[in-house]
Amino acid sequence: MHRENLEVVLREFGIDAEQVEASELDDLDLAWHRLDPWPDTVDGLARLxxxxxIAPLSNGNVRLMIDMAKHGGLPWDAILGAEVAQAYKPSPEAYLRTAEILALSPGEVCxxxxxxxxxAAAQKCGLRTAFIPRSHEHGASQTTDLQPEGNWDWVAGDLVDLAKQLCV
Incomplete structure (x- = not known):
């Protein structure tokens, strides 16, 4: 999907993907695998x-999550998500199968x-919820997800703050 989307974006900017070296396209496509984590992430996850x-429930593939963990030092215990659950978020199966794989009830998963x-989708499945704003995830002009919009179990400024709230 990343590669397909890359080719769409290139066309939008008037670039013919067939005129670009395949190795350059591959390197650009795999940039997702080399993303640096948010500054609070490693410390917050380690505390949690x-x-x-600790396991990502991502629509990204397992290899992407492995590469991101290795690149950024992310201390995950497991890598879950769409490939493992055989369902993409926000499908209820993605959340419920994740809890099942961990041998936990939905209410034991956050x-x-x-x-x-x-x-909201996780909450409908009975999972606990924690909101952490990432106000520049989509760039400086982001207008969505700047504030909690639901009755979430926890709201934290970042993962370190969440760990302070949850860890005794």
Whole structure:
């Protein structure tokens, strides 16, 4: 999907993907695998990991999550998500199968996200929810997901703040 979207974006900017070296397209396509984590992420996850299972529930593929973890030092216990659950968020199966894979009830799982819609879908499945704003995730002109828009179980400024709220 990343490659297909890259080719669409190139066309939008008047660039013919067939005129670009395949190795350059491959490198650009794999840039997602080399994303740096938010500054609070590694410390916050490490603190949370001391008491909880840490696993991304991402629509990204497992290899992407592995590469991001290795590149950014993300201390995940497991990598879950669409490939493992065989369902994409916001489908209920994505959330419910994740809980099942971890041998937990939905109420024992907390979905931590910067997207209100993701939290709403998780909450409908019985998961606990925590909102962390990422006001520049979509650039400086972002207008959505700047504030919590639901009755989430926790709202935190960042993952370190969430860990302070949750870890005894």
């Amino acid at each position: 990991k001391s008491q909880y299972i 979905m931590v996200a910067a997207h209100n819609s993701d939290l």
